[in-house]
Amino acid sequence: MRVLAAMSGGVDSAVAAARAVDAGHDVVGVHLALASNPASLRNGARGCCTLEDARDARRAADLLGIPFYVWDLAERFRADVVEDFVAEYAAGRTPNPCLRCNERVKFAAVLDRAVALGFDAVCTGHYARVVDAGDGRRELHRAADPAKDQSYVLGVLTAEQLQRALFPLGDTLKGDVREEAGRRGLAVAGKPDSHDVCFIADGDTAGFLRRSLGAAPGAIVDADGTVLGRHEGAYAYTVGQRRGLGLGRPASDGRPRYVLDVSPVERRVTVGPADALDVRAVLGVRPRWCGPPLGGEFHGSAQLRAHGEPVPARARRTAADTLVVDLLRPVRGVAPGQAVVLYDGTRVVGSATVDRVVRASSDVAEAGRH
Amino acid sequence: MSVPRTYLDHAATTPMRAEVLEVVTARMRVLGNASSLHASGRAARRVVEESREALAAALGARPSEVVFTSGGTEADNLAVKGLYRARQAADPRRRRVLASAVEHHAVLDPVKWLADAEEAQVEWLPVDPYGRVDVAALRASLAADPGSVALVTVMWANNEVGTVQPLSDVVSAAHEHGVPVHSDAVQAVGQLPVDFAASGLDAMTVSGHKVGGPLGVGALVVRREVELVPLLHGGGQERDVRSGTLDTPAIAGLSAAVVASQEEQPESGQRLAALRDDLVAAVLGAVPDAVLNGDPSGDLRRRLPGNAHFSFPGCEGDSLLLLLDARGIECSTGSACSAGVAQPSHVLVAMGAGPELARASLRFSLGHTSTVADVEALARAIGPVVERARLAGVVNTRKVSA
Ligand SMILES: Cc1ncc(COP(=O)(O)O)c(C=O)c1O
Numbered sequence: 001m002r003v004l005a006a007m008s009g010g011v012d013s014a015v016a017a018a019r020a021v022d023a024g025h026d027v028v029g030v031h032l033a034l035a036s037n038p039a040s041l042r043n044g045a046r047g048c049c050t051l052e053d054a055r056d057a058r059r060a061a062d063l064l065g066i067p068f069y070v071w072d073l074a075e076r077f078r079a080d081v082v083e084d085f086v087a088e089y090a091a092g093r094t095p096n097p098c099l100r101c102n103e104r105v106k107f108a109a110v111l112d113r114a115v116a117l118g119f120d121a122v123c124t125g126h127y128a129r130v131v132d133a134g135d136g137r138r139e140l141h142r143a144a145d146p147a148k149d150q151s152y153v154l155g156v157l158t159a160e161q162l163q164r165a166l167f168p169l170g171d172t173l174k175g176d177v178r179e180e181a182g183r184r185g186l187a188v189a190g191k192p193d194s195h196d197v198c199f200i201a202d203g204d205t206a207g208f209l210r211r212s213l214g215a216a217p218g219a220i221v222d223a224d225g226t227v228l229g230r231h232e233g234a235y236a237y238t239v240g241q242r243r244g245l246g247l248g249r250p251a252s253d254g255r256p257r258y259v260l261d262v263s264p265v266e267r268r269v270t271v272g273p274a275d276a277l278d279v280r281a282v283l284g285v286r287p288r289w290c291g292p293p294l295g296g297e298f299h300g301s302a303q304l305r306a307h308g309e310p311v312p313a314r315a316r317r318t319a320a321d322t323l324v325v326d327l328l329r330p331v332r333g334v335a336p337g338q339a340v341v342l343y344d345g346t347r348v349v350g351s352a353t354v355d356r357v358v359r360a361s362s363d364v365a366e367a368g369r370h
Numbered sequence: 371m372s373v374p375r376t377y378l379d380h381a382a383t384t385p386m387r388a389e390v391l392e393v394v395t396a397r398m399r400v401l402g403n404a405s406s407l408h409a410s411g412r413a414a415r416r417v418v419e420e421s422r423e424a425l426a427a428a429l430g431a432r433p434s435e436v437v438f439t440s441g442g443t444e445a446d447n448l449a450v451k452g453l454y455r456a457r458q459a460a461d462p463r464r465r466r467v468l469a470s471a472v473e474h475h476a477v478l479d480p481v482k483w484l485a486d487a488e489e490a491q492v493e494w495l496p497v498d499p500y501g502r503v504d505v506a507a508l509r510a511s512l513a514a515d516p517g518s519v520a521l522v523t524v525m526w527a528n529n530e531v532g533t534v535q536p537l538s539d540v541v542s543a544a545h546e547h548g549v550p551v552h553s554d555a556v557q558a559v560g561q562l563p564v565d566f567a568a569s570g571l572d573a574m575t576v577s578g579h580k581v582g583g584p585l586g587v588g589a590l591v592v593r594r595e596v597e598l599v600p601l602l603h604g605g606g607q608e609r610d611v612r613s614g615t616l617d618t619p620a621i622a623g624l625s626a627a628v629v630a631s632q633e634e635q636p637e638s639g640q641r642l643a644a645l646r647d648d649l650v651a652a653v654l655g656a657v658p659d660a661v662l663n664g665d666p667s668g669d670l671r672r673r674l675p676g677n678a679h680f681s682f683p684g685c686e687g688d689s690l691l692l693l694l695d696a697r698g699i700e701c702s703t704g705s706a707c708s709a710g711v712a713q714p715s716h717v718l719v720a721m722g723a724g725p726e727l728a729r730a731s732l733r734f735s736l737g738h739t740s741t742v743a744d745v746e747a748l749a750r751a752i753g754p755v756v757e758r759a760r761l762a763g764v765v766n767t768r769k770v771s772a
Pocket of ligand 1: 441446476579587
């Protein structure tokens with residue numbers, strides 16, 4: 001196969017590319033330049049897409065003896081990931097940009113271009129497994145390393161995208177990948193993993209949103225609407241957040257208060273006790289199916305965060321593009337905008353974007369804001 | 371990799387000549403610092419000075435006019451900054467730098483740097499759609515206030531589109547006002563007749579690896595009476611303009627390469643021009659809507675004989691590069707990279723090309739080892755490659771819907 005290996009400059013994608021070469025594929029390495037101004041990130045310790053990362057990726061490709069190119073996807077990334085991220089927060093939702101990037105950049109813009117250029121597959125260093133289902137179909141499964149499993153952020157891939165995806169690290173433990181990198185002489189063997197949101201180099205999401213959206217002061221209220229304090233912008237708060245609320249007085253019952261709801265349009269942040277955070281069902285929109293779309297009722301598990309615990313769940317479609325997921329064990333602090341990914345054992349069935357949540361303490365669904 | 375390679379990127383660097391390799395390796399085995407007074411030093415010094423004399427003779431200069439450097443980039447920096455600082459020191463009013471808009475980054479960036487850091491006032495001289503500098507604009511700029519001009523810098527021939535600049539007009543315009551002229555002749559040497567004295571230039575940049583010499587060595591040819599403020603201070607080598615222990619093997623190689631390429635030029639210029647014309651015809655035959663950038667005449671006085679530069683509408687230059695590379699054909703987009711990301715070429719933009727066409731461009735450049743087989747390989751590959759790249763180009767402009 002002709003394989004295009006996306007090489008971020010990190011250890012995982014370097015070893016993934018190396019394994020693709022070992023497997024006998026004709027591999028070309030590509031570094032995706034996603035930052036609008038890579039030079040400005042020259043000294044950024046975190047994130048990806050700095051000049052150092054491009055150089056590290058090139059060094060790895062040279063060592064593997066494969067051609068290497070840099071593709072400028074900054075425009076695409078800005079429009080499809082960064083602006084989406086800001087708009088989602090502005091609307092009071094909590095997006096996952098990695099998921100968006102996989103959906104719209106890595107396995108869309110990059111994959112499409114690769115296919116047009118004559119490649120058969122795109123290879124990345126994601127920890128997830130693609131398993132042959134026997135009848136030509138391919139299934140997406142959790143990685144062997146539960147601590148690194150990234151199937152959640154790949155839950156947006158469709159069956160066609162999976163046909164052309166190669167994840168050579170799916171059955172390996174992270175520690176073994178580092179060791180293998182060392183054995184292969186890859187200089188990135190000891191390079192720290194990137195964390196956080198790659199386009200927010202200093203890790204300060206609230207500051208990034210403040211710069212993007214400007215100040216929008218408003219009130220922090222309790223469930224009854226009593227004003228407890230002020231904030232500089234509702235988007236800086238996330239459902240489930242406890243710290244940094246800046247509420248001087250303790251709650252009347254003495255229990256800690258959490259963010260229950262964020263309404264940027266009304267500039268309102270609602271807080272309350274932890275048990276009010278429990279969610280027993282979510283309504284999902286924009287479903288994406290990794291295999292055949294859901295038919296009848298689904299029994300399996302659901303995961304609501306990249307590193308969240310899966311919980312037993314039941315799901316059914318309510319229309320072509322909506323579904324209800326009953327969480328058989330309540331999940332704390334679910335925000336609209338997050339993805340709900342459905343699993344049948346280790347197999348990813350599909351995903352949807354949470355539009356509304358049903359709290360354990362209420363009978364009615366709370367609307368997400370549009 | 372087993373794909374046979376077709377090298378069409380001689381403007382980036384060209385293979386070292388066999389005789390140069392001999393000279394360089396032989397000299398690398400020999401001990402000697404050309405500044406030392408003992409026998410080993412004297413032997414090295416003799417090699418350096420003979421190299422200087424031979425290089426000067428080949429380029430129509432006097433030996434004392436040759437300043438060896440670490441390459442074209444350093445020579446360009448020395449000329450631009452050194453001239454600016456010296457001229458400014460002599461008369462503080464001289465803050466204007468007149469430079470063509472199509473200079474190589476080795477000139478472009480020092481000029482910008484002078485503007486940012488040393489209050490130079492830069493005027494970028496416009497070019498016509500073929501990339502030829504507008505001499506009338508230069509004359510007007512000079513005449514506006516001749517006493518405030520520190521220097522004029524206009525390259526001999528452009529590295530991207532191959533356009534040869536009207537240097538004698540540039541020189542006479544500047545000299546009417548007593549303003550010195552520097553020219554980057556890195557691409558011209560070996561491809562065109564180059565004679566420093568006849569050109570009337572005050573300073574001229576030469577690079578080793580573009581003429582079959584070693585990498586990392588070059589020279590600034592500069593008239594004796596022209597003052598330069600040095601960039602490198604130290605041991606006082608190269609008449610105190612460029613300190614640093616002389617790289618005897620590299621200098622010997624540079625000189626041998628310049629001599630050989632200048633000797634061959636009358637014949638090789640014709641040969642390369644004919645080969646290039648075949649290449650242009652083959653590409654336009656396979657891709658009828660390809661646009662040949664630069665001067666279409668192909669006349670040696672107007673275009674480098676080894677240069678062909680095209681835009682392929684609907685394609686991304688880096689897609690073309692990837693696809694050609696996979697077929698063993700090596701060329702370049704000709705423009706500078708930042709973090710490996712191709713920027714729309716400032717040369718094409720100055721020539722009036724839109725960003726689309728600028729990004730869709732590719733340079734093929736021929737040199738002393740180029741053959742008919744190279745052109746034939748490209749002729750076979752370019753049609754299918756452009757077709758594929760167009761598919762990818764369409765894909766990439768389509769926006770993913772939510
Ligand atoms: C016109 C021109 N000037 C200067 C240079 C830089 O020369 P060097 O690579 O020797 O530093 C080049 C080479 O890329 C060039 O083409």
